[in-house]
Structures are given as structure tokens and as C-alpha cells.
Amino acid sequence: MTYDLAFxxxxxxxxxxxxxxxxxxxxxxxxIVLFMIYGLVLAIVWxxxxxxDVALTEAAIGGGVTSMLLLGAAARLQGKNVASExxxxxxxxxxxxxxxxxxxxxxxxxxxxxxxxxxxxPMAKENLxxxxxxxxxxxxxxVYRALDTxxxxxxxxxxxxxxWSLAKDExxxxxxxxxxxxxxxxxxxxxxxxxPPIGIMVGIYMFWAGANYPGGAFQGxxxxxxxxxxxxxxxxxxxxxxxxxxxxxxxxxxxxxFLAIGLSGFVFAGSFLGYPxxxxxxxIIIAEATLTLxxxxxxxxxxxxxxxxxxxx
Amino acid sequence: MAPDAxxxxxxxxxxxxxxxxxIIFPVIGILLTLAFGGRxxxxxxxxxxxxxxxxxxxxxxxxLRDDQSLVYIVGNWKPPxxxxxxxxxxxxxxxxxxxxxxxxxxxxxxxxxxxxxxxxPTRASYxxxxxxxxxxxxxxxxxxxxxxxxxxxxxxxxxFAAVPLVCxxxxxxxxxxxxxxxxxxxxxxxxxxxxxxxIYGAYGTLDIALLSDRVRPEPIAWIAAALMTAGLxxxxxxxxxxxxxxxAHAGAPPPGxxxxxxxxxxxxxxxxxxxxxxxxxxxxxxxxxxxxxxLGAGAILFGSVLALRQARLKLLIAYxxxxxxxxxxxxxxxxxxxxxxxxxxxxxxxxGWLQLFSHAFAKAAMFMAAGLIAEAVGHDQxxxxxxxxxxxxxxxxxxxxxxLSLMGVPPSGGFVAKWMLLSxxxxxxxxxxxxxxxxxxxxxxxYVFMVLGKALSSTTPPVLRVSIPRHSEVLVLAVALxxxxxxxxxxxxxxxxxxxxxxxxxxxxx
Amino acid sequence: xxxxxxxxxxxxxLVGLGLFGLVTNPEILRKILAFNVLGNGVFLLFxxxxxxxxxxxxxxxxVPQALVITGIVVAFSATAMAVGLLVRLNKVSGQTIMTSDxxxxxxx
Numbered sequence: 001m002t003y004d005l006a007f008x009x010x011x012x013x014x015x016x017x018x019x020x021x022x023x024x025x026x027x028x029x030x031x032i033v034l035f036m037i038y039g040l041v042l043a044i045v046w047x048x049x050x051x052x053d054v055a056l057t058e059a060a061i062g063g064g065v066t067s068m069l070l071l072g073a074a075a076r077l078q079g080k081n082v083a084s085e086x087x088x089x090x091x092x093x094x095x096x097x098x099x100x101x102x103x104x105x106x107x108x109x110x111x112x113x114x115x116x117x118x119x120x121x122p123m124a125k126e127n128l129x130x131x132x133x134x135x136x137x138x139x140x141x142x143v144y145r146a147l148d149t150x151x152x153x154x155x156x157x158x159x160x161x162x163x164w165s166l167a168k169d170e171x172x173x174x175x176x177x178x179x180x181x182x183x184x185x186x187x188x189x190x191x192x193x194x195x196p197p198i199g200i201m202v203g204i205y206m207f208w209a210g211a212n213y214p215g216g217a218f219q220g221x222x223x224x225x226x227x228x229x230x231x232x233x234x235x236x237x238x239x240x241x242x243x244x245x246x247x248x249x250x251x252x253x254x255x256x257x258f259l260a261i262g263l264s265g266f267v268f269a270g271s272f273l274g275y276p277x278x279x280x281x282x283x284i285i286i287a288e289a290t291l292t293l294x295x296x297x298x299x300x301x302x303x304x305x306x307x308x309x310x311x312x313x
Numbered sequence: 314m315a316p317d318a319x320x321x322x323x324x325x326x327x328x329x330x331x332x333x334x335x336i337i338f339p340v341i342g343i344l345l346t347l348a349f350g351g352r353x354x355x356x357x358x359x360x361x362x363x364x365x366x367x368x369x370x371x372x373x374x375x376x377l378r379d380d381q382s383l384v385y386i387v388g389n390w391k392p393p394x395x396x397x398x399x400x401x402x403x404x405x406x407x408x409x410x411x412x413x414x415x416x417x418x419x420x421x422x423x424x425x426x427x428x429x430x431x432x433x434p435t436r437a438s439y440x441x442x443x444x445x446x447x448x449x450x451x452x453x454x455x456x457x458x459x460x461x462x463x464x465x466x467x468x469x470x471x472x473f474a475a476v477p478l479v480c481x482x483x484x485x486x487x488x489x490x491x492x493x494x495x496x497x498x499x500x501x502x503x504x505x506x507x508x509x510x511x512i513y514g515a516y517g518t519l520d521i522a523l524l525s526d527r528v529r530p531e532p533i534a535w536i537a538a539a540l541m542t543a544g545l546x547x548x549x550x551x552x553x554x555x556x557x558x559x560x561a562h563a564g565a566p567p568p569g570x571x572x573x574x575x576x577x578x579x580x581x582x583x584x585x586x587x588x589x590x591x592x593x594x595x596x597x598x599x600x601x602x603x604x605x606x607x608l609g610a611g612a613i614l615f616g617s618v619l620a621l622r623q624a625r626l627k628l629l630i631a632y633x634x635x636x637x638x639x640x641x642x643x644x645x646x647x648x649x650x651x652x653x654x655x656x657x658x659x660x661x662x663x664x665g666w667l668q669l670f671s672h673a674f675a676k677a678a679m680f681m682a683a684g685l686i687a688e689a690v691g692h693d694q695x696x697x698x699x700x701x702x703x704x705x706x707x708x709x710x711x712x713x714x715x716x717l718s719l720m721g722v723p724p725s726g727g728f729v730a731k732w733m734l735l736s737x738x739x740x741x742x743x744x745x746x747x748x749x750x751x752x753x754x755x756x757x758x759x760y761v762f763m764v765l766g767k768a769l770s771s772t773t774p775p776v777l778r779v780s781i782p783r784h785s786e787v788l789v790l791a792v793a794l795x796x797x798x799x800x801x802x803x804x805x806x807x808x809x810x811x812x813x814x815x816x817x818x819x820x821x822x823x
Numbered sequence: 824x825x826x827x828x829x830x831x832x833x834x835x836x837l838v839g840l841g842l843f844g845l846v847t848n849p850e851i852l853r854k855i856l857a858f859n860v861l862g863n864g865v866f867l868l869f870x871x872x873x874x875x876x877x878x879x880x881x882x883x884x885x886v887p888q889a890l891v892i893t894g895i896v897v898a899f900s901a902t903a904m905a906v907g908l909l910v911r912l913n914k915v916s917g918q919t920i921m922t923s924d925x926x927x928x929x930x931x
Binding site for chain 3: 004005008009012015016019020022023028031032035038039042045046048049050051053054057058061062065066069070072073074076077078087091092095096098099100102103106107110111113117118119120121122124125126136137139140141144145148149152155156158159162163166216218299302303305306
């Protein structure tokens with residue numbers, strides 16, 4: 001047994017143990033904290049699978065903003081867990097049987113690996129030079145399957161509009177109810193003053209480096225969102241109203257730029273979301289830059305939630 | 314090459330750019346309304362609705378004229394590395410139906426969500442128009458998508474637009490219904506994604522046309538297909554995964570209910586058909602097809618019986634949706650695999666799609682009519698709707714026409730569709746489905762006449778709280794008439810709906 | 824057994840665990856958590872498939888990795904919307920669990 005395999009076995013075991021504990025925990029708070037740890041361990045697993053871009057995304061989104069979202073929700077929920085609503089033992093047995101059946105089927109599917117794995121890596125690699133990118137994952141996201149990325153950005157915006165629509169009628173366009181700390185403790189304010197400059201630099205670097213190394217707009221944007229949320233929670237900056245023009249502008253600049261570049265492809269490259277010869281990289285960088293900003297603002301506002309109070313005039 | 318494989322041009326056809334426009338126009342609308350702070354949201358939405366209708370008509374005309382599918386290769390990257398968009402005959406007809414219904418709903422919604430001037434809109438009206446545009450974009454993307462992951466993103470777009478529509482009014486029951494819908498939809502998406510993972514692992518591509526060539530009837534394909542179908546059935550609310558639909562569709566505002574019942578549930582259905590008939594054609598065994606149709610039969614019986622027991626009009630119509638969706642699943646045993654070589658499979662194919670289109674028109678008309686009734690008398694308890702036919706004659710007439718289509722009574726699209734499906738069942742020797750269809754038709758008659766009977770009882774009409782503008786009633790009638798007009802389609806397999814399908818399925822009936 | 828296959832089995836178990844949590848736990852927040860565990864299990868399977876597709880000097884097939892990144896972002900949006908609905912429901916009605924309602928109760 002090599003060191004690699006031993007490491008992987010312990011990593012997999014740790015992951016499963018944490019996941020089991022998350023599902024089985026009795027109260028919300030420990031479950032969410034465990035979920036956060038689960039996200040971070042999963043990021044290490046992704047590195048083991050040679051998927052560093054995914055590791056960055058999982059650490060930032062799964063271990064970061066998702067956990068923040070869930071913690072905020074858990075803090076706001078009132079009402080007790082009514083034990084009488086628990087599914088009875090036969091129901092749980094049936095569910096367990098179903099899950100074991102699904103797991104067995106999937107394990108069997110993993111076991112049945114074909115002789116030669118069908119893969120698109122060679123095709124992805126050989127066409128990468130044409131676009132000037134060095135990171136094949138960025139190539140897939142912004143060149144080969146750019147339509148998916150465009151639609152996904154629309155999905156993000158739509159989720160935000162959906163969350164905003166949950167506000168009360170009178171509060172429409174108001175300030176989201178992100179929990180800020182009225183008497184910020186020393187350590188929170190200290191972190192909010194020290195971390196953001198470093199964080200913003202890291203975020204911008206991640207996006208910039210994403211063209212040739214692991215990274216990209218999603219990862220960088222998430223780090224920016226996290227920094228902004230930190231600053232807002234420590235009350236170093238006010239949470240903006242959702243109807244503020246600059247907020248709306250930042251939200252749309254990314255998708256609009258990406259869509260405009262895509263539409264210009266009709267004229268200059270003969271196809272929607274095609275890039276003209278030799279100009280692919282600068283256009284992709286512009287698209288990614290604006291998308292980083294938009295993603296940052298969108299993710300932060302998704303965590304902040306629906307508007308809950310109106311700004312004072 | 315496998316005999317059932319789809320042979321399509323793999324280069325962009327002349328009018329292929331229309332497919333991109335169909336997806337992008339609503340997206341432009343969403344971005345514009347966000348940028349303008351919501352000020353002109355209704356105007357922007359209506360302009361784009363019109364533009365989208367023109368695009369849908371253009372696509373339909375192009376497919377009709379060229380007698381082949383429209384194809385668009387996005388970014389000039391051919392599958393398997395890139396993404397293709399394809400509009401065959403079924404897609405074109407689907408997109409036209411979607412466009413007409415959404416335009417009608419848009420006009421209808423001006424009553425409830427219109428803005429009088431270019432002022433800052435209220436929450437509900439802003440959200441409604443954005444969600445409507447997003448639903449349209451998602452539906453178009455599902456109709457022309459030819460890549461399984463692209464279809465996944467479109468499916469998510471559709472879900473995220475549909476869920477907030479359910480709880481737009483903000484009442485407690487609607488929020489509960491929206492949350493239940495969300496959880497079912499999330500489970501559905503994740504199962505679908507799981508299936509995609511297995512398919513990519515086995516065959517190295519997610520393009521439907523390429524898959525039709527590479528997929529073999531082996532265990533991994535079976536497991537993937539089962540997972541994806543289970544997930545999509547949860548989204549289509551097929552019995553027994555239908556629990557979320559009645560409160561969700563009944564709780565949405567009337568234009569929302571119309572678009573949800575008429576169109577959104579059909580989006581995931583199209584995907585199930587694409588999966589079994591296009592991506593994995595050799596896989597649909599007799600047993601699997603019979604299982605799907607059996608669930609459909611269960612939906613028809615269960616949904617119709619429950620509809621008869623409802624006290625509220627909107628819930629009755631929602632249960633009727635569950636029942637009518639069941640008819641769609643007869644396409645699997647009748648137009649597939651074993652039956653594919655007989656001429657009756659193309660009649661079943663045409664019948665199934667006609668059922669989808671005519672139900673879409675009929676259900677949209679019904680929910681819009683129910684909305685007008687609820688607005689007029691302030692409630693939707695069926696027992697208290699005595700005599701409303703005198704107060705809102707056009708609306709009740711439209712409701713009746715839509716009901717004819719649901720029952721399968723001539724002249725209506727529903728009649729032609731059910732007649733075709735019935736002929737196919739009898740001729741292919743699967744007469745047990747015919748029994749279910751006839752019982753379903755009788756039960757549908759039961760619940761439609763339950764409502765009409767109350768509405769047309771000759772006591773004095775109830776006092777209307779609000780007067781309903783005549784143009785709204787006429788709009789509802791127009792949509793119901795579309796369902797009836799579909800009944801003028803000739804009783805033979807449609808050549809248009811077979812454009813782009815493999816040759817086996819195009820054998821016409823003598 | 825290589826590490827890829829091991830992590831594949833791990834992903835399969837995560838899917839089963841997440842599914843169990845989603846179906847059995849009555850509290851909605853825990854259902855959302857379970858959905859995330861389930862989703863990550865699916866992504867892990869994608870990752871194993873990507874790793875298996877290493878070729879042409881790349882450590883893994885980039886296409887499934889890009890699909891996973893898209894999937895993670897979509898899963899986050901879904902979580903945000905579900906959490907928003909849950910918090911609103913809790914504010915309006917005080918409940919935190921999914922009750923099996925009879926949908927024929929009255930009300931508009």
C-alpha cells in the first residue's frame with residue numbers, strides 16, 4: 001500500500017465520517033459547522049483528483065458562502081423541532097433501503113469502468129492554443145461551452161430576483177436584512193480591517209491568473225463577495241439598498257458584457273459566442289473581469305437576503 | 314451506425330441563428346429591466362414578447378419550408394467538445410405554442426401586474442415580468458437544446474423562475490407550496506445530474522445526436538436512464554410524485570398558474586422524450602415503456618377522481634393537470650421501440666404531441682378563466698359560483714370550450730389527440746390503455762360539468778365585486794379557441810412533427 | 824484499487840447519505856444541508872470520471888471539471904433560494920418542518 005493510497009483512504013474515511021455526522025447531528029448549529037468542515041475537506045479531495053479549479057470553487061462557495069448562508073438562516077429560525085413529525089421507523093427503513101439500493105447501483109457503475117476511458121482532454125488541449133488560454137478548464141467554460149456559462153449567470157441573477165421577491169411589498173427596493181453586529185466585538189472589526197485588502201488582492205489575482213493557471217471569475221468573484229460581506233457585517237460599511245443604481249449596474253455589467261461579446265461574435269467570428277482570430281484572449285479577459293465583479297455582488301446579495309427595511313431618507 | 318441513430322447535419326443551417334435569438338431575447342429583457350431599476354419592466358417585457366413571437370413563427374416557417382431541422386453550432390465548436398442547438402419539427406411546433414400562450418398570458422397579466430406609468434413598479438409586478446421572461450427563455454432553451462448538460466442548466470433556469478411565481482402573493486400556504494415544489498425540484502435536478510455523470514463517464518459526450526450512436530443497452534446506460542427519468546418525473550409531477558403540484562399551481566396568481574400548468578411542467582416532459590427517443594433509442598424496452606404508461610394511467614385515474622372531490626376551482630383545475638399529464642405518457646409504449654416498425658407508431662407520436670399542445674392551450678384558458686372568476690366574485694369556492702354564467706358569459710363559454718378539449722369531445726384538439734392515441738392502442742393490441750383513456754374522458758366530463766352546471770344554473774347571478782373588462786374575457790376565449798382550432802388538424806400522422814426524426818418513425822399511414 | 828475508484832465509492836456513499844437525509848429529516852434546513860451533501864457526492868463522481876480521463880499531458884479531463892464548477896454555482900443559488908423561502912415561511916408561520924399538509928384547506 002503506497003503512501004498515496006493510504007492518504008486517500010484516510011481522506012475518504014474522514015469525509016464520510018463528517019458527512020454521516022452532518023446528516024445525523026441532532027441540532028442545526030453543529031450540523032452546519034460540520035458541513036463547513038466537510039466543504040473544506042472536500043476541497044482537499046478535489047486537489048487529489050487534479051481538479052484545482054474545482055477545489056478553489058468548492059472551498060470558496062461550499063465551505064464559504066453556503067455555510068455563511070446556512071448559519072444566518074439557522075440563527076433566524078425560531079420554533080422548536082417537533083419530534084412527533086419524525087418519520088416512523090418503517091418509513092426510515094424504507095428510505096434506508098432505497099438509499100442503499102441507489103448507492104449500490106452507483107458503486108456498481110463506478111466499478112464498471114470501460115477499458116479506455118472516453119475523454120475529451122486531448123481535443124480540449126489541442127484547441128486551447130487557438131484561444132491563447134493556458135488553463136483548459138477556463139477554455140471549456142469560456143470558449144467551448146460558453147453558452148452554459150452565460151445561462152448559468154442568468155440563473156444566478158434570477159435566483160437573486162427570486163430571493164428579492166420574497167420581501168414584503170412595502171420593503172421592495174429596501175435594504176437586505178443581513179445580520180450586522182450592533183456592538184462589533186474587537187476581533188470582528190479587526191479582521192474586517194485587516195483581511196479585505198489582502199482578500200481583494202487574492203480575489204483579483206485569482207481571476208487574472210485563471211486564464212493560464214487554476215482560478216477564474218467564479219473563484220475570484222466569490223472571494224470578493226466574502227470580503228464585502230465581512231466588511232458589511234462588521235458595520236464598517238452600510239448594507240446598500242437593493243434599488244441603489246450602482247448595485248443594479250454592478251449586477252448586470254458582467255452578463256451584459258459577456259452577452260455583448262457573444263453577440264459581436266455573430267459579426268466578427270461567424271457564430272454566437274465565437275471569438276475572432278487572435279482576439280480571443282483579450283475578449284475573454286474583459287468578460288471574466290466584468291463577470292468577477294458581477295458574481296461578487298450577486299453572491300454577496302444572495303447571502304444578504306431579501307430586503308427587510310427601507311433606507312432612511 | 315445504429316439503425317435508430319439520428320442523422321442530422323452537424324453544421325449550422327442558414328436560419329439557425331433564430332434558435333439563439335429565441336433563447337437570448339428574453340435574457341436581454343431581464344438584463345434591461347434590472348439595469349433600468351425596473352422602471353419600464355412592463356413595456357420591455359411586452360416588446361420582447363412580441364419579438365419572441367416573431368422569432369417563433371420564423372422558426373416554424375423555416376422548418377416547414379426546409380423540411381429539415383434547424384441547427385446551430387455555438388461558437389463554431391462542434392460536439393462533442395462544443396454545444397449544438399437543434400430545432401426539429403416537434404421543437405418548432407412546441408416553441409410556437411409556447412410563444413402564443415406566453416404572449417396571451419402577458420396580455421392577460423396586464424390587468425393584475427400592469428404599470429400605469431413608468432414609475433417604480435411594485436414587488437409583485439416587477440418580479441412577475443422578470444420571471445415570465447425567464448420561464449420563456451428556459452422553455453425555449455429546453456426545446457432547442459441538444460446537449461444534456463445545457464438542458465440541465467435550462468431546467469434549473471425554468472425551476473428558479475417557476476418557484477418564486479408560486480409564492481408571489483406571499484400567503485403562508487403559497488410559501489409552503491413553493492418550498493415543497495423547490496425541494497421536489499432540487500431532488501429531481503440532482504438525480505438528473507447524476508445520470509449525466511454516468512453517461513459522460515461511459516460514452517464521453519453529452520450531445521444527444523452523438524449519444525444516439527454510441528449508447529448500447531448495457532447496465533450503465535440503464536442505471537443512468539433510470540436516474541434521469543426518476544428526476545424528471547419528479548419535475549413533471551407524474552403520479553406518484555405529484556404531491557407538490559396542486560397547492561403550487563393553485564396558489565400562484567392566475568397568470569402564474571396558467572404558465573405553470575400549461576407550459577412549465579411540459580418542459581421536463583420534453584426532456585424525458587428526448588432522452589428515451591433521441592439520446593438512447595435502443596433502450597426503451599417493453600417493460601420500461603409499460604411502466605411509464607402505467608404511471609400515466611395512475612395519474613389519469615387518481616388525478617381525475619381527486620379533481621371531482623375538490624371544493625375550490627383552482628385546485629380542481631390543478632388536479633386536472635395531473636390527470637392530463639398522464640395521457641402524455643402513452644407515447645412511450647405506443648410510439649417506441651417494439652411498435653416503431655408499425656405504421657401506428659407515428660399516429661401515436663402525433664397524438665401524444667397534439668395532446669401536449671391542446672392541453673397547454675386548454676389549461677391556460679381554464680386558469681385564466683378561473684382567475685377572472687375569482688377576481689369578479691372574490692373567491693373560488695365552486696359551490697358558491699351559482700349563476701356566474703350570466704354575469705361572465707364569455708368567460709364561462711371559454712371554460713366550457715377548454716373543458717371540451719380536456720374531455721376529448723369534438724371539435725377540439727383534445728379529441729383529435731385522444732382519438733389518435735386510442736386508435737394506436739387498439740391497433741397495436743394494447744387495448745388496456747384504451748380503457749383507461751375512456752374512463753379518464755368520462756371523469757373529465759364529470760368535473761368539467763360539475764363546474765359548468767353550477768355556473769349555468771339559472772338562479773340570479775351573484776353580485777360582482779369588480780367588473781371584468783371585456784377584452785380580458787375575449788383574450789381567454791381566444792386561447793380556448795386555439796385548443797379548438799387544433800381539432801381541425803387532419804386525423805393522420807403529421808409529417809411536420811416527424812421532421813428531423815430517424816427514418817424508422819416516418820412511415821406514414823396509408 | 825486506485826485512489827480514483829476509492830473516491831468514486833466514497834461519492835456513491837455520499838449520494839446515499841444525502842438522499843437519506845433529504846427524505847427522512849423533517850426539518851427543512853437539514854433537508855437543504857442533505858441536498859448539498861447529495862450534490863457534492865454527484866460532483867465527486869464527476870470528478871472521478873474527470874480523473875479517469877487524464878490524457879494528453881493533462882491531469883484530468885477538463886470538461887467534467889467545468890461542469891462541476893457550473894454545478895456548484897447552481898447548487899449555491901438553489902440553496903440561497905430555498906433558505907430564503909424557509910426563513911420567510913418561518914417568519915410568517917413559525918414552522919421549521921415540512922408538514923404533510925392536506926392541500927385542500929381553504930384560503931385564496
